[in-house]
Amino acid sequence: MSSKDWLSQGTLVLASNNKGKIAEFEKLFAELALPVEVIPQGRLNIEDAIEDGLSFIENAIIKARHASRISGKPAIADDSGICVPVLGGAPGIYSARYAGEHGDDAANNAKLLENLKPLRQDDQAIEAMFVCVLGIG
Numbered sequence: 001m002s003s004k005d006w007l008s009q010g011t012l013v014l015a016s017n018n019k020g021k022i023a024e025f026e027k028l029f030a031e032l033a034l035p036v037e038v039i040p041q042g043r044l045n046i047e048d049a050i051e052d053g054l055s056f057i058e059n060a061i062i063k064a065r066h067a068s069r070i071s072g073k074p075a076i077a078d079d080s081g082i083c084v085p086v087l088g089g090a091p092g093i094y095s096a097r098y099a100g101e102h103g104d105d106a107a108n109n110a111k112l113l114e115n116l117k118p119l120r121q122d123d124q125a126i127e128a129m130f131v132c133v134l135g136i137g
């Protein structure tokens, strides 16, 4: 599929089961007023892909291709996470399951703060980046 073909297909599957992402995408696409109906994959009974890529880019492509293969329609996916250089880039692609259970934001945040505690000097700020990659399949 060439980079703009998805626009002419009439529908775009949103390859995510994350309620926050779905709300943000629906708002964004409503504002853009593109001629496509955005359908969250859950409405098509598409379950989560196995996110076994080794980078945000790989995982975004895996999720988009999974939803596209099952639905037969173009799909868009987002893979994102927080990367902390003093932790070697962790939690990175594992952000959603850093504390064990997938999607437990409170536990993930608590674990990150706990791991940063011994690295903080005099309450100095610690650099972190939020990385977000979108893939269309």
Ligand SMILES: O=c1[nH]c(=O)c2ncn([C@@H]3O[C@H](COP(=O)(O)OP(=O)(O)OP(=O)(O)O)[C@@H](O)[C@H]3O)c2[nH]1
Pocket: 015, 016, 017, 018, 020, 021, 048, 051, 063, 078, 079, 080, 081, 082, 095, 096, 097, 103, 105, 108
């Ligand atoms: O503080 C935050 N502000 C945000 O604006 C935000 N947006 C996403 N996230 C977190 O980033 C990870 C994505 O993980 P992720 O890309 O693997 O997605 P996911 O597994 O949650 O859903 P899916 O899209 O794969 O179905 C998860 O821990 C999300 O909770 C955010 N955290």
